[in-house]
Amino acid sequence: MGALFLNRVDLVLFEADAGSRTSREDLLRRKGFQRTIAVNCLDDLQKLTDRSTVDLVIMGIDDGDDSACRLLHQTRHGHLGRNPYVTVISLVREAKSGLVRRIVDAGSDALLTQAAQPKELLDRLIHLVHRRKPFVVTSDYIGPDRRHVIRPDQEQLPQIQVPNALREKSVNGADTATIDRMIQRANGVVNEQKMIRHVMTIRRLVTQLLKMADRPDRIEDRQALSEHLLQVGEDLASRLVGTRLAHVGDLCESLVTVTGAVHRCPDTPDAKDLALLEELGTALHVSVFPKDSVAALSVDVAETVRAARRYQS
Numbered sequence: 001m002g003a004l005f006l007n008r009v010d011l012v013l014f015e016a017d018a019g020s021r022t023s024r025e026d027l028l029r030r031k032g033f034q035r036t037i038a039v040n041c042l043d044d045l046q047k048l049t050d051r052s053t054v055d056l057v058i059m060g061i062d063d064g065d066d067s068a069c070r071l072l073h074q075t076r077h078g079h080l081g082r083n084p085y086v087t088v089i090s091l092v093r094e095a096k097s098g099l100v101r102r103i104v105d106a107g108s109d110a111l112l113t114q115a116a117q118p119k120e121l122l123d124r125l126i127h128l129v130h131r132r133k134p135f136v137v138t139s140d141y142i143g144p145d146r147r148h149v150i151r152p153d154q155e156q157l158p159q160i161q162v163p164n165a166l167r168e169k170s171v172n173g174a175d176t177a178t179i180d181r182m183i184q185r186a187n188g189v190v191n192e193q194k195m196i197r198h199v200m201t202i203r204r205l206v207t208q209l210l211k212m213a214d215r216p217d218r219i220e221d222r223q224a225l226s227e228h229l230l231q232v233g234e235d236l237a238s239r240l241v242g243t244r245l246a247h248v249g250d251l252c253e254s255l256v257t258v259t260g261a262v263h264r265c266p267d268t269p270d271a272k273d274l275a276l277l278e279e280l281g282t283a284l285h286v287s288v289f290p291k292d293s294v295a296a297l298s299v300d301v302a303e304t305v306r307a308a309r310r311y312q313s
Helices: 018-030 042-051 067-076 097-106 118-130 165-170 176-211 216-240 246-263 271-288 301-312
Strands: 011-014 036-039 056-060 087-092 110-113 135-137 142-144
Touching: 011 018, 011 042, 018 036, 018 056, 018 118, 036 042, 042 056, 042 067, 056 067, 067 087, 067 097, 087 097, 087 118, 097 110, 110 118, 118 165, 135 176, 165 176, 176 216, 176 246, 176 271, 216 246, 246 271
Parallel strands: 011 036, 011 056, 056 087, 087 110
Antiparallel strands: 135 142
16 A cells, blocks of 8 residues: 555635644644645535535534534535535544444545544544545435445445545646546436436325325325425436436426425315326436336426426416
């Protein structure tokens, strides 16, 4: 294993406690991370990741504040920052199960306690240079694949080798322009997987929503489902432009419109809206997965598009 050029790595350290932040920054600089910027608030962390391509983030996360997890989740999904695949190590005071789950779900690469010995932090950094996990994409998650064994009943998710800027800089001596090009290529792959997972999730949510449509005791559940469906539909619509799936844009926009109408009438959703929502969900699925012959038999895509346009006019 050759020497690492850690002085080329752009690292941001976020810790609110001044003493911990200073001592950890000193440690990192002594070990070769000369391009380290230490900050004490999340706004500064976000500004740095928005302004430049950061290779490594080490961030302290408090149990009572989900702001850091939300920022990481938004970064992984491409809504914040210039590098959705930045290597992230999370530091916690105590590894409580609920906090650990939120950090994992946000897409962190590794988690350590703040009391971890310097060697433990450095060993984890070296591990992430050479053996970082590939990413997987679902409708709600983008991050390292943490499945140790894939059961037969589990969804098959392709693994994606996303750019590891920490490795590219410290091992291969890549410059920022090269990293940016790698990120752009990976974005296309991840975005397509995200759209595919969104379409599958939309069909599942529509089915669940319809099953409880006439249940007055499930109004809150219907509202939660329709809100989730709106979020997924809107995100899908934003990702379709200029892609090979752009042809389903009208269907997606119509689905968002109809879902909004259902969401605004929690007590008595219109039966016509529900029927059209079912057709739109199926038509969207068939348009993306044309080989699904069972679904194809249940919907006339062209007629569904015409019905949706009449609905919107």
